[in-house]
Every structure is written in C-alpha cells, then in structure tokens.
Amino acid sequence: MVWLWSLWYSACMAFYRRLFIDFDSFYASVEQQDNEEYRGKPVIVVPVVSDYTCAIAASYQAKRLGVKTGTRVKTAKEKIPGLFVCGARPKRYVEIHNQILEVLSKHFQKIQVLSVDEMACEIEEDDDFDCEMIAAHLKLDLMDAIGEHITCSIGVARNVFLSKVAADMNKPNGFTALGDEASEQLKKLDLTDLPGIAERMESRLNKSRIKTIDDLFSIDELKLKKAWGSVIGARWWHMIRGSLQCDYGLSNNEIPQSFGHTHVLPPSKRDDAGSFEVFESLLFKGLERLNKNRISAKRVSVYLSWRNTETKRRGTFKKTSPIALASCDYKYWTVIARKLWLSMPNLDLKAIPLIVGIRFTRTVKNEDINLQLFDLNFEPDFELKELYEVPDRISFGDPGRLFSENEV
Numbered sequence: 187m188v189w190l191w192s193l194w195y196s197a198c199m200a201f202y203r204r205l206f207i208d209f210d211s212f213y214a215s216v217e218q219q220d221n222e223e224y225r226g227k228p229v230i231v232v233p234v235v236s237d238y239t240c241a242i243a244a245s246y247q248a249k250r251l252g253v254k255t256g257t258r259v260k261t262a263k264e265k266i267p268g269l270f271v272c273g274a275r276p277k278r279y280v281e282i283h284n285q286i287l288e289v290l291s292k293h294f295q296k297i298q299v300l301s302v303d304e305m306a307c308e309i310e311e312d313d314d315f316d317c318e319m320i321a322a323h324l325k326l327d328l329m330d331a332i333g334e335h336i337t338c339s340i341g342v343a344r345n346v347f348l349s350k351v352a353a354d355m356n357k358p359n360g361f362t363a364l365g366d367e368a369s370e371q372l373k374k375l376d377l378t379d380l381p382g383i384a385e386r387m388e389s390r391l392n393k394s395r396i397k398t399i400d401d402l403f404s405i406d407e408l409k410l411k412k413a414w415g416s417v418i419g420a421r422w423w424h425m426i427r428g429s430l431q432c433d434y435g436l437s438n439n440e441i442p443q444s445f446g447h448t449h450v451l452p453p454s455k456r457d458d459a460g461s462f463e464v465f466e467s468l469l470f471k472g473l474e475r476l477n478k479n480r481i482s483a484k485r486v487s488v489y490l491s492w493r494n495t496e497t498k499r500r501g502t503f504k505k506t507s508p509i510a511l512a513s514c515d516y517k518y519w520t521v522i523a524r525k526l527w528l529s530m531p532n533l534d535l536k537a538i539p540l541i542v543g544i545r546f547t548r549t550v551k552n553e554d555i556n557l558q559l560f561d562l563n564f565e566p567d568f569e570l571k572e573l574y575e576v577p578d579r580i581s582f583g584d585p586g587r588l589f590s591e592n593e594v
Contacts, residue, residue, distance in 0.1 A: 203430070205307045205320070206341045206349035207290075210358035212303035213243035216282055217272045219335040228253065229270040230262055233520035237263070238462065240470040242274065242516045246358055256470060258463075274517045282332050289331050293324055298346070300480060301552070306346040317342040321361045344428030348372075350381055372426070373400045382422075390415065402426065442479075446487075446545030447471050461490065461539040462527070468544045469523050473516050476546065482512035484548035486519060488526040491541040500540075503530050512550050519546075 209215065213231040218224040228248035230241040237260040244253050244262075248269065253262040263269055283302050290297050296308040309320065321340045328338065337359035341352025344364070351372065352362040364371055377388050377399060394413035396402055402410070403426065411419035425433060447468045455464055465488070476483060489504035505526040513519065523544065 203309060203344050204342070204346045204349040205294075205309050205317070205324075206343075206346060206353045207305045207307070207324075207338050208341075208350070208353045208357070209286075209303040209336065209338045211243055211245050211249075212336070213274060213279060214245040214248070214272075215336045216275075216279055217270075218245060219333040220278070224270050224272075225335060227270055228266045228268075229272060230257070230259070231272050231274050232259055233274055233517040235271060235273045238466055239520065240466065242473075256474065258466075276515060276517060282336065285331050286328065289324070289327050292327070293320070301477070304350075306349065309342070317363050318361065325359075345425065345430050345433045347381070347425040347433055348428055351375075351379070354379065354381070369403060373398070373403070375399055377402065380426075387414075442481075443549055444545060444547035445472070445475065445549075446543060448541055448543035450541050451539055456538045456540065461542055464542045465490075465523075465527055465544070468542060469520065472544055472546055473514070473519055476514040476519075476549075480514075480552045481549045482514040482552055483519075483546035484509050484512050484550070485546070486523050486526070487545045487547065488523055488530075489543045489545075490530065490539050492537045492539050494536050495538060496536045505529055509548065512548075514552065 214229045217229055217231060218227075224245075226247065227245070228251055229245040230248055230253060231243040232239050232241055237258075239259055241248075241253065241255055241257050241259065241262060244255055244257070248254075248262070248266060251266050253265055253269070257265075259271060263271075279302055286305070287297065287299070290305060290307060294307040295310070298306040300306060309317065321342065324340070325338065328336075339353045339357045339360045341349040341355070341361075342363040343349040343352050348364050352364045353360075355362045355371075355375070377383050377391065377397070378385065380399070383391070391397075391402075391413055394405075394409070396405060396410075396413055402422075405413070405423075407420050407423040410423045411417060413419060414422065424431065449464050449468060451461060451464060455461060472486075485507050487504060487506040489502055491500065491502045493500045507522050507526060
C-alpha cells in the first residue's frame with residue numbers, strides 16, 4: 187500500500203497548480219523601504235510606541251539578533267541597543283497591499299487573499315509551463331511596483347497548503363517548488379514547521395506516536411483523525427497529499443465563536459506593573475491567535491480577579507467593549523483593550539491582583555468580511571477614531587495605581 191500511495195502522490199504533484207506568496211517581515215520591510223535610515227538595520231513594528239507592548243513584526247536583521255514577533259519592546263531594546271522602533275501604519279500597509287494585488291492581477295486570473303501579506307494564486311498550465319520562470323518574473327514586477335526592500339518568498343505546489351509550506355522552506359526572498367519528490371522534501375521538516383501544528387498539537391500527536399512528518403504520512407486517515415481529536419485530522423491527511431478538496435485557507439466551519447486566555451499571577455507579578463505586563467502578554471497572545479487562524483472579532487473583554495489581604499474578600503472586575511465591526515488589527519484591539527484595562531476601578535491599598543484574563547468574542551472568518559482596517563475607505567465612529575488616531579490620550583505604558591504593592 188505504501189508504494190501505491192507514493193505512486194499516486196507523485197502523480198498528483200507532477201503538475202503545479204498553486205503559487206503561494208508570503209512577504210518577508212512585511213510591516214518591517216515597508217518601513218525599511220520608506221526610510222533609508224532603517225535599511226539593513228534592526229527594526230521592529232509595534233501597535234503603539236511603548237516599552238510595555240510587543241513587536242508585531244521584526245526585520246530579519248532584528249531576528250538574527252534574537253528579537254522576533256512577540257518580543258516585548260523593553261526586552262528588544264536591551265538585546266539590541268540602537269534598535270529602531272516604529273509605530274504601525276495600517277493605511278500605508280494597505281496601500282502597498284493594493285499595489286501588490288494590481289501586479290498579481292496582471293499575472294493570474296484567480297487570486298485568493300489570505301491576509302495583508304499572503305496570497306495564493308492559481309497557475310494556468312500549458313506546454314511551456316515553468317514555475318521558476320513565473321516566480322522570477324513576478325518578483326521583478328513586484329520590485330518595480332513596491333520597491334526592492336519589500337521582498338517575498340514564493341512556493342509552488344499542488345495545493346495552497348503545500349505551496350505555503352514550500353514558501354516557508356526558503357526565506358527570505360526565496361523560491362521552492364514541491365514536485366514529484368515533494369513527499370521526501372517534506373519529511374526533512376519538523377512537525378512544527380507545518381502551518382497549524384504548534385507545540386501543544388505536536389505534544390498531542392507525539393502521544394499517538396506521530397513524532398515526525400514521516401510518521402504523519404505513514405498513519406492512515408482514521409487514526410490521524412483520532413490522534414488529532416477532531417475531523418481536522420482527516421482534513422490534514424488529505425491536505426498533505428495535495429488534495430484540493432480539503433485545502434488550506436478554504437472554508438472551515440470549525441472556527442471558535444469565542445476564545446480567551448487567563449493567567450494566575452505569581453507573587454512577583456501581583457502588583458501594578460506585573461499584572462499589566464501579564465495582561466499585555468495575554469493580549470498579544472490573543473491577537474496572534476486571531477491572525478494565525480485568519481479570524482476577526484467584534485468584541486473584547488478584559489477581566490481581573492483580586493483579593494483583599496486583610497478581609498480575604500475576593501472579587502472580579504470585568505470590562506467589555508461595545509460590539510464593533512469585525513477586526514483582527516493589532517493596533518485597533520491594543521487601543522481598545524488598554525482603554526478597558528485603564529477603566530478598571532481603583533482598589534483599596536490592601537487589594538492585590540490574582541488572575542488576569544482577556545477574551546475575544548463574536549468571531550468571523552476573514553474571508554467572509556471586508557476587514558475594516560484593511561480598507562482605506564473605512565471610517566470608525568467618532569469615539570473609536572479618537573482612540574485609534576490619538577493613542578497618547580491613553581496613559582500607555584502606565585497601568586495606573588490599581589493595586590497596592592503588598593505581597594502575599
């Protein structure tokens with residue numbers, strides 16, 4: 187049976203069908219393209235300029251020095267003296283995004299926009315089909331349109347999922363085609379190199395004796411479904427074999443309607459600064475989850491539990507934003523969530539924070555909406571516009587005096 191699967195898989199992969207484009211450190215690259223001072227230098231992009239926030243993008247120069255997406259600004263500055271910290275400019279990124287789509291529309295008839303910096307295109311095959319030449323011409327046209335410092339990595343394979351994996355195999359500014367030998371090429375990767383398998387899922391698969399990509403290919407569909415714990419396992423069985431029916435980025439009804447993250451504060455974090463630091467970390471974790479799953483939310487809730495050290499009385503504060511248009515934008519939700527945090531009532535001097543949490547609700551798939559902050563014509567209502575465009579009206583970086591400095 188193994189040789190039959192190998193023969194079938196090779197036949198499927200003999201013809202390239204999907205070209206995946208992933209722009210390298212997109213936000214940071216745009217900043218380097220627009221500012222000569224940043225070129226060749228370590229740069230990070232943040233939702234709002236503050237030592238308390240996290241990087242939403244890092245240039246490859248910064249990544250080589252140990253700073254990546256998710257690194258706190260304060261930590262990044264300690265690692266890289268002279269680091270350039272740029273506030274995010276969503277409108278500029280949308281402008282570049284639209285220019286990219288104009289170029290792609292000249293090369294391809296069918297384009298699937300997966301995010302502001304990721305697109306999948308269908309290649310029309312003919313007798314003179316040469317995927318490497320197509321990619322080379324595309325890169326030249328993109329360079330002419332958006333500049334040489336905004337580079338992309340391109341992958342070509344049977345379906346979108348495999349072409350994304352191919353694009354990730356040779357970054358930055360690389361090209362990889364998965365052809366007849368695709369199964370062997372994939373087996374050289376780790377499980378976590380595949381989009382959708384993080385440490386938690388890897389651990390779950392390991393318990394079912396799936397520790398390598400070779401194991402992933404060897405297991406049958408029903409066993410993979412059981413190991414995964416849902417029908418997504420069966421979907422994966424088909425995706426890694428080049429199926430177009432269960433492809434990456436296509437309709438999937440299994441998105442969470444809401445999700446959240448909580449954290450029990452250790453004694454060292456049970457004060458103003460510590461609880462705020464954990465809150466920021468949870469916020470970023472939630473935003474990463476939105477973007478990774480390509481979903482947007484319409485509402486966010488922030489809450490914290492506290493205890494009075496004298497009376498032992500406990501309580502929980504919860505603040506929820508009004509329902510708004512769906513968004514997955516980092517800056518948008520950072521501003522809203524921070525405003526909610528800072529609107530928490532002051533506690534007496536004997537109260538200490540115990541648990542911090544954040545929850546996104548009313549989620550929708552990005553493909554089903556027009557992302558409001560990827561749309562240059564979007565105009566938020568007056569209150570949100572003030573928050574979005576004038577973030578210094580909120581005391582960013584200063585969580586306020588919510589708690590005493592008492593230790594447990």
